[in-house]
Amino acid sequence: MNIASFAPLAVVLPILGAALTFLLIRHSRAQRAVSIGLLSLTLLLECLLLASVWDGGTAAVTIGGWLPPWGIVMVVDQFSSLMLVVSSAVSLAVLVYATGQGMADGDQDAPVSIFHPTYLILVAGVSNAFLSGDLFNLYVGFEILLTASYVLMTLGGTGPRIRAGVTYVVVSVVSSVLFLISIAMVYGATGTVNMADLAIKLGELDQGTKTLLHVMLLVAFGIKAAVFPLSFWLPDSYPTAPAPVTAVFAGLLTKVGVYAMVRTETLLFPGDTLNTPLMVAALLTMVVGILGALAQSDIKRLLSFTLVSHIGYMVFGLAMSSTAGLGAAVFYVAHHITIQTSLFLVTGLIERRGGSSSVDRLGGLAKLSPLLALLFFIPAMNLAGIPPFSGFLGKVGLMQAGIELGTPLAYALVIGGVVTSLLTLLAIARVWNRAFWRRPADAEHPDPVLLATPAARVAGPGAKRNSATLLPRTMVGSTLGLVVLGVALTVFAGPLFRVSDQAAYDMLNRSSYIRAVLGEDTVVPMILTAGGGK
Amino acid sequence: MSVNLTLLIVMGALYACGIYLILERSLTRVLLGLMLLANATNLLILATGGYAGLAPFYSKETAAEDYNDPLPQALILTSIVISFAVTAFMLGIIYRTWVLARRDEIQDDLEDLRVAETPSFDAEDDAEIPAETSEFPVTVPAGGREIPAEDAVQEEKPGSTNVDPRPEGGGK
Numbered sequence: 001m002n003i004a005s006f007a008p009l010a011v012v013l014p015i016l017g018a019a020l021t022f023l024l025i026r027h028s029r030a031q032r033a034v035s036i037g038l039l040s041l042t043l044l045l046e047c048l049l050l051a052s053v054w055d056g057g058t059a060a061v062t063i064g065g066w067l068p069p070w071g072i073v074m075v076v077d078q079f080s081s082l083m084l085v086v087s088s089a090v091s092l093a094v095l096v097y098a099t100g101q102g103m104a105d106g107d108q109d110a111p112v113s114i115f116h117p118t119y120l121i122l123v124a125g126v127s128n129a130f131l132s133g134d135l136f137n138l139y140v141g142f143e144i145l146l147t148a149s150y151v152l153m154t155l156g157g158t159g160p161r162i163r164a165g166v167t168y169v170v171v172s173v174v175s176s177v178l179f180l181i182s183i184a185m186v187y188g189a190t191g192t193v194n195m196a197d198l199a200i201k202l203g204e205l206d207q208g209t210k211t212l213l214h215v216m217l218l219v220a221f222g223i224k225a226a227v228f229p230l231s232f233w234l235p236d237s238y239p240t241a242p243a244p245v246t247a248v249f250a251g252l253l254t255k256v257g258v259y260a261m262v263r264t265e266t267l268l269f270p271g272d273t274l275n276t277p278l279m280v281a282a283l284l285t286m287v288v289g290i291l292g293a294l295a296q297s298d299i300k301r302l303l304s305f306t307l308v309s310h311i312g313y314m315v316f317g318l319a320m321s322s323t324a325g326l327g328a329a330v331f332y333v334a335h336h337i338t339i340q341t342s343l344f345l346v347t348g349l350i351e352r353r354g355g356s357s358s359v360d361r362l363g364g365l366a367k368l369s370p371l372l373a374l375l376f377f378i379p380a381m382n383l384a385g386i387p388p389f390s391g392f393l394g395k396v397g398l399m400q401a402g403i404e405l406g407t408p409l410a411y412a413l414v415i416g417g418v419v420t421s422l423l424t425l426l427a428i429a430r431v432w433n434r435a436f437w438r439r440p441a442d443a444e445h446p447d448p449v450l451l452a453t454p455a456a457r458v459a460g461p462g463a464k465r466n467s468a469t470l471l472p473r474t475m476v477g478s479t480l481g482l483v484v485l486g487v488a489l490t491v492f493a494g495p496l497f498r499v500s501d502q503a504a505y506d507m508l509n510r511s512s513y514i515r516a517v518l519g520e521d522t523v524v525p526m527i528l529t530a531g532g533g534k
Numbered sequence: 535m536s537v538n539l540t541l542l543i544v545m546g547a548l549y550a551c552g553i554y555l556i557l558e559r560s561l562t563r564v565l566l567g568l569m570l571l572a573n574a575t576n577l578l579i580l581a582t583g584g585y586a587g588l589a590p591f592y593s594k595e596t597a598a599e600d601y602n603d604p605l606p607q608a609l610i611l612t613s614i615v616i617s618f619a620v621t622a623f624m625l626g627i628i629y630r631t632w633v634l635a636r637r638d639e640i641q642d643d644l645e646d647l648r649v650a651e652t653p654s655f656d657a658e659d660d661a662e663i664p665a666e667t668s669e670f671p672v673t674v675p676a677g678g679r680e681i682p683a684e685d686a687v688q689e690e691k692p693g694s695t696n697v698d699p700r701p702e703g704g705g706k
Contacts, residue, residue: 136609143616150623159634163641165627170556170564173620177571180613181578187606188582236643295649 003052004059006045007076007131010084013042014124021116028113032099035116039095039123043088050081054499058506058516060133060196068133068517069197075133077513078503079330083130083259086334090251090341091123093482097345098244100474115155122148122248129256133517135183135193138260142179142224146172149253152245153237160240168237175223182216189213196517199267199510203525207273214269218278221264225257227315228285231308235292238307239300243348246300250307251341255333258314265318266326266507278319279409286312286420293427299347299357302431306383306424307340313420316413317398320405326504328397331497335382335390335489342379342482349479350376350435352470355447362435363443364450371476373436378483380432382490384425390489395421397497537581545581548574559640561628565621572617579606579613 017038024030053059058077062068098115125145132138150172154165187193189209190201202210219230226234234254238246265278289309296302314336317329351357353369366373382389395417402414434443440450489496506512511524548570555567583606588596632638 136612140612140616147616147619147623150620154627154630157630159641162627162630162634163643166561166631166640169620169624169627170568173568174556174571176616177568177575180575183609184575184579184582184606187579187609193605193609236646239645295652297649297652298645301645301649 002056002059003048004056004076005061007049007059007061007074008063009045010042010049010088010127010131011074011124013038013045014120014127018117018120018124021120022114025113025117028102031113031116035120036092036095036099039088039092039120042123042127043085043092046081046084046088049076050078050085052076053078053081058512060516069192069194072137073133073194073196073517074131074137075196075513075517076131077516078499078506079259079262080130082330082334082499082503083255084127086337087126087130087252087255088123089485090337090482091119091126091248093478093485094244094248094251094341094345095119096478096481097247097348097475098242100472100478101242101244101348114151118148118151119248121145122152122252126252126256130259133195135186135195135198138195138263139176139179139183142256142260143176145253145256146176149249153241153249155242155245164237164240167233171223171233171237175220178216178223179220182213182220185216186213194517195263195267196514199270199514200518200522200525202268210269211273214264214274217264217268218261218274221257221260222281223257225254225261225315226285226308226311227261227281228288228308228312229281231285231289231311234308235301235304238304239298243344243351246304247341247344247348250303250344251337254307254311255337258311258318258333261315262318262326262329262507265321267510267513270321270508270510272321275319275321276409278315279413282312282315282319283413283416284312285309285315286416290420290423290427294423294430297358297360299350299359299431299435300344302427303340303343303347306427309420309424310336310340310383313395313398313417316417317401320401320410321508322401322405323501323504323508324404325398325401326508327497327501328394328401330500330503331390331397331493332394334496334500335394335486338482338486338489339379339382339391342479342486343376343383345475345479345482346372346376346379349471349475352475354435354450359431359434360444361447362450363438363440363446364436366436368450369471372471375476375479375483376436377432379486380428382486384428385421386425388490390486390493393490393493393497537584538586541577541581545574545577548577561624561631561638561640564640565624565628568624569617569621572613572620576610576613579610582606 017035020034020038021031024034053076058075060068061074061076063072063074066072098119102115122145125141125143125148127141128144129138129141132141150165150169153168154161183193186198186202189205190198192198192201202213205213223230223233238249241249265274286309289305289307289312293302293305293309296305310332313332314329317325317327317332320326347357349372350362350365353372354362354365356362378389382391385391385395398417399414402410402417440446443450514524515522552567552570552574555563555570558564558567583603585602587602588600589602628638631641635641
């Protein structure tokens, strides 16, 4: 029996875990064991899925025996299985970190006990979105993860979180309504919501209708992915949430939007009709995002702006619609999920150790906790794209593809990408200089604990605030694990680039996806490109 | 495909009111706006199903074109459930905002305002680096003024009147 038939378990297992942890709400130890155990099992399954897809090609699973294009299908191809593996690995690390934080702070009871069920539902929603072969099921996946994220965003119900949560919920609901309107329009135009079926039927529509549907879907996904003119909600809402929640949001939620954009561009609307506007949006996302980051003094807000900015790289790779560009974008997505999440986790540790996440208050952390400095330094350099890290490799891949394309706009984007990378380095270096290198006394509003002399730290009133109690081993361990995963992406960049290039080739070619869903003898229509074709 | 004109007009009116309402600052109105938008979208999905026909599997003799398209109704059902959950959650948030702030309004982000008011000049980043022409500095800053370097040695000794008593960087 083919392992790919077990793909729906990637959604079912976390939901089962959510139900179990909800029952075990009074037993935090059992809750932790169940959620970590089931998530590890899911990760194992997804690794097997990736291996099976790598050997056996794209596979489709029909749910409940209703055949496509009527029934719901789940499709595992290289891109979706890669995304599944990376997202589950990251969410497992964040879960371990969050349980470590819960144990360290002693908040064993409500309302944090709803964290586990909600978190597992979020993971189920993300998996469902990655697996779905059906536009409406994609919408349901989005809604599952968004509803869970509303709860996580406002966890504890404090003033700032509620304020940020309102913006987040309203923007997300509006984008979901836009998505639903697009689905209704697509259904009205073609009479199907199955993506493989749509790939054939959308091609038969006239150009005007096609462009309308294309733009509507891209706008809906653009809000979720935080692409420039639609990105202002993100730095406003992410930083107030608890550290592990921000970390998992930053890593996964926008990438689900990017994933949906990739599917729209490659499967539903192939060709290059909207590549120019997408490239302009990518350039503006990169530059405007990073300029916003330079103005911030809070590390979490700064990282939220770099998150927006680096979405631009992925959209750039996508907008080139060449195998090299899309392959680099796939690689960049995998890299960015890991790195951005680990940076947010480290920021959580900085906040615990230094008492604040504002660089105006921090100083001397490198001396206080060299391990923390190392944990920050590696992903920070990785994000800025310093060789030999994976951020550099991904950017080089994008630049190469851009120069291969050779249009003036592509060159502008290559230059914009280099400038953004340097500005990221500047923003990150400012954090490094202020929080880690300068003396605590030089900070604008230093924290008293950072100012204490070594002798006072051992015996003084703040003696309990030392590295051992403030940085529990589980939290540091999970962060370290994620940083090591980020480094592993650098070491194994060669095989990963092979997977991503193959995934990009399959997505642009479309036939393996469509044939896996609709049967081997389906005639896949040729892709018509306006600008001469590739 | 024929569509019901009344439904379309109602849908348009709901969209218009919904968009007007979500632009308000009052949270309750925003919520009402979101509900109107969700319902308008449900009507849109209903319209894509075409004319009202017989129920599916009504009887074996019914011709295929007499059936109503059941799929849009399944989609509407799902979207109603989702908008129900979101509405309940929004109500919870609105209540919480009321409990915390006694106001039914969207609050401003304080950190946002602070960053917006921050001047572009940064004391640390934009500090003037003196151009050094000699390997040995001729003057050194001390207590807000410049003194010759040879005098600085004297300044360091206890009892000097020129030493700034405040801790370094702590003076505000």
